[in-house]
Amino acid sequence: MNDMDETTGPGRVRASGRRSFTRGWFIGGGLSLIWTVPTLLSVWEVPHLGANLVGTAIVVVFAAVFLASVPFARRTPASWQRVIPAAVMFALSLGLAPLIGDDVRWMWTFIGVAIAVSNIGRRPTWILVLPLSALSFAVGEWTGADTFTSFLNSAIILSVSVMMLSFIENITTLERLRTAQEQVAELAAERERSRVARDVHDILGHSLTVITVKAELAGRLMDAGSPAARDEVAQIEQLSRGALADVRATVHGYRGVSISGELAAARAALESAGVAAELPGSTDQVPSDRRELAGWVVREAVTNVVRHAEASVCRVSLDARSVEVADDGRGPSDAPSSGSGLSGLRERVETAGGRTTVGPSDLGGFRVRVTW
Secondary structure, X not given: OOOOOOXXXXXXXXXXXXXXXXXXXXXXXXXXXXXXXXXXXXXXXXXXXXXXXXXXXXXXXXXXXXXXXXXXXXXXXXXXXXXXXXXXXXXXXXXXXXXXXXXXXXXXXHHHHXXXXXXXXXXXXXXXXXXXXXXXXXXXXXXXXXXXXXXXXXXXXXXXXXXXXXXXXXXXXXXXXXXXXHHHHHHHHHHHHHHHHHHHHHHHHHHHHHHHHHHHHHHHHHHOOOOHHHHHHHXXXXXXXXXXXXXHHHHOOOOOOOHHXXXXXXXXXXXXXXXXXXXOOOOOOOOHHHHHHHHHHHHHHHHHHHHHHOOOEEEEEEOOOEEEXXXXXXXXXXXXXXXXXXXXXXXXXXXOOOEEEEXXXXXXXXXXXXXX
């Protein structure tokens, strides 16, 4: 599992969850170690100070390894390596056998728990815990211990281990769900960033192109002393304010595009650039669920005509299944077929389930056609 930087974002959330579980393990596991006290008392019943000290050291190390089993497992990628703490604990318990005899079986519950929390999977856990439980019963019977006591010890090892296994599985499932939720959130954020970037590009590209054309026209009119220059400057101001409002609305996700509005804007942009506009008189044939997409097609394609085509005629065609923008300009060899504008349009169309084709038009220039 690849995490982000654990100082920010989802990586920090996952790291925080791991630390919380580890802290909980140290608290709960530490409290459970109170059950090692009877073992310590049994060790100190041996009338030999050296044996008492050695036995106490073994119990202390046993407890330390038990507490380390969870953090060790969480830092160890290979499953078989995660049971190393349990194997060490079993070896340490055998070191106590010469001192306390078959009472060492009561320490094996901790070993079963260490196996369960190592998160090696349900089947491997059962494969290890069942023989441990059976061994506890067999040792009790072999040493002549009470059968009921041997059975009780064996049942405690098995039941507590299975309970911890279920607990760890639930924790693991919860962590996976959190990770999946974080990944969904990351994808949603990335999609939103892409949407905003694409929409801002389309909006500003179109608006700034029209503003540039009108500014050039206003300059020529001013040079000629025409009073129409004032009207062009006023339109530039209006377009600028409209573009600013569009950008603000796009960032907040509220902006809508309509085919009728874009055809009206296309007529104004083409006329300002000196391009004859052949536009449909009605948009009724475009399905309601495709009107916004058709509007984006007209916006981007007409912007490219005004910017790059050096055309004298631009034709927009609509029907129930497609929208097409064609011109009589420089043609496909010099057209920006792979530019960011058409790339963004192609991405938008594919997201909506449509298909974009570009190439030479029957007018002798360039053609953009989108079908759905």
